């Protein structure tokens with residue numbers, strides 16, 4: 001069962017993600033980031049690898065791809081805002097993107 005991100009986690013985990021380029025949408029309680037790659041194959045490879053983790057964790061990104069760009073938004077629909085799963089998936093995506 002997923003829970004909303006605690007105040008403590010907001011203060012300890014969000015700043016590092018914002019430092020890494022994630023942007024907080026306070027109204028939607030979501031984070032977003034645009035990843036850029038060399039070409040479409042690199043972008044799609046990133047999406048494929050991220051999709052495997054998303055499926056494993058049963059937590060799926062909202063995303064939009066054009067050529068070498070992947071716009072990602074993470075939020076947890078089940079709780080109506082950010083949850084620890086969004087932090088985990090954001091960190092994984094940063095690692096996958098290199």
Ligand SMILES: C[C@H](O)[C@H](O)[C@H]1CNC2=NC(N)=NC(=O)C2=N1
Pocket residue numbers: 058059060061062075076077078079
């Ligand atoms: C039933 C299923 O586990 C839920 O609908 C999962 C699927 N993937 C999900 N992904 C995201 N981003 N938020 C959710 O609340 C969510 N819920």
